Amino acid sequence: MPVSLIDLPLQQLAVIREVKSVAGGADATALRRMAEIGFLPGEIVKVVARIPGGDPIAVRVASSTFALRRREASSVQVQVLQPNE
């Protein structure tokens, strides 16, 4: 079941299913920028760090690491990868 990036446990690998506009999520500009920096369906992500309170978070996507605020992170729907996948 897809979850938002906000709820992905630390260091858990997951695959991006969808990056979409949600209520209180990233705006159109941020969504386009996120696509440009690699937040695209099919990419592997993991959360590498969380500031206490969960905002912002550091996310590894493909080979880069980006800091995202909660708003942007909530727009990213991911599917957890099981170890054998």
Next chain:
Amino acid sequence: MSRANQSSDLPIVALVGNPNCGKTALFNVLTGSRQKVANYAGVTVERKEGYFLTRSDQRIKLFDLPGAYGLEAETPDEQVTLDVLRGRLPGEQRPDLIVSVVDATNLRQHLRMVLGLRRFGIPMVLALNMSDLAARHGLTIDTVSLSQALGIPVVRTTAIHRAGVGDLLMKIDEVLAEQPVTADIAIPVITAETIAHDHEEVRRILSTLGVLDSTALRTSDHIDRYVLHPVAGPMILLCCLFVVFQAVFIGAQPLMEGLNSVVESVATFLYQRLPDSMVRSLLVDGVIAGAGSVLVFLPQIIILFFFILMLEESGYLPRAAFMLDKLMGSVGLSGRSFIPLLSSFACAVPGIMATRTIQNPRDRLMTIMIAPLMTCSARLPVYALIIAAFIPAHRVWGGVELQGLVLLGLYVGGIVSAMLVAWLMKLTAFRNEQHSLLLELPAYHMPVMRNIAIGLWQRVQIFVTRVGTIILSLMIILWFLSSVPSPPEGAVGPAIQYSYAGQIGQALSQVFAPIGFNWQISIALIPGLAAREVAVGALGTVYALSAGTHDVSGALTPLIAQSWSLATAMSLLVWYVFAPQCLSTLAAVRRETNGWRYPLIMLVYLFGMAYVASFITYHVTLAWTGG
């Protein structure tokens, strides 16, 4: 030589790539010291230009275009890059060749940029940078296949070790010889579809190269487990800040004293050799004192920027910004404001210049507006003088120095009021503007001394020329105001009292009486407008210390302790926390915001705050001391 020697006729090559692809390191290797940093016309985006020779001894003009994540132009930096590539930036020629720089360890992201660049129809060479790092990760990229897949020449480079630069120079020669630039270029429209399309294309290319899934655990990930740890992370950050501050304030001390004594000996030498004249006064009191007051801060600025560049090169600074984002966000700033504000503790001018790294215009403006509230080193001489005169040197609460505590209080006062101002701006002028962070945390690198040295040299140059010229000319104007007209025959008071500055000061003392400033302070504030610390020397002049007194501050201490009330002294201390008495800061703000609007707003709000805070301080202290 087929082409003329004039630089306007030289072939133009532009380095283009994502931020953190090692583009600037490659630029440094290619051009060495033959580079200059300026601004693009009308914007505050840094313009880096240099020269190099190809294998065929062709002189080439090289541009290091601002880093871009895409060709969408969402930031001023990206706008410049896009406009240059389109040949639409006034005063800039369109490049004859693009060297597209990609990080070999991050092809998935960076190759998309290459596909986008291809659409401009400008001849292109791909520099596969950081290929040594890729090899260490077990990533061997077949350059021949990649070149075939993309339809452009590919060269492996390792900018920090200069490897592959020869190959790159050869390819540049070849491509320039065979492919002329087309007169008309396509202006690509980038949509979500093009991005998705390019993404698929990159996946296809990478899978033919057999390097599709290369998400091995990096050294950076191991380091980040500690550096970004919820508990250890902030502690590491605090330690870093502590070391930087100690180095800036303690390490720079002997150097600053050394510079000061050099300036003083030059002044004394000229004073003794030249006949008593206006020219001597202009040279000694205007030019040398003016230049000296700027140069004395150079050690602090060099040390501070050395650490900032080290932290930046290593990849730590964005992580500091990441950790501080929430804290700074609570008053409406972002983590990115951290670096400029840190610089402002040495001097607000380089701090304001550093705001260029903040992409969001609103965040950048807010940071510029509060930067002068960070206690810069120019306030220290004034603080030291008043504290020495009025605060008893005894220890409170079991060993804490009272004088040191007051000084700390002034620093904290500046920070707290900056936070307050930011918070007020968030509530009023800059309401309801939410935006994203999307800050890249690049892989850690060992800082390369060559790049640090070049970066340091560029900042020193900018500081000395920009501030030096402004402050010098203002000092000369203020010298004029303070020395003309000369005192009448048989005058008893100090000369400055009869000058224009003296007249203005006496008129101003009406304005300053409610906050407890006497006419001597009011006069000293006039030359102190150019630079805060100048006020100490000016007070010396007003209190008629004999010319050539070496330790002005030491001689003044008993004098003002006797003639000022504690309320006046406290009021002046508080005044210095806020008052924008630094014309070079205002000039820097004007330059960075392209107009007089923001420096004027800054001037009014800071003087307003200074007046109100001093008024309160003066009257509270008066009531408390039974005045």
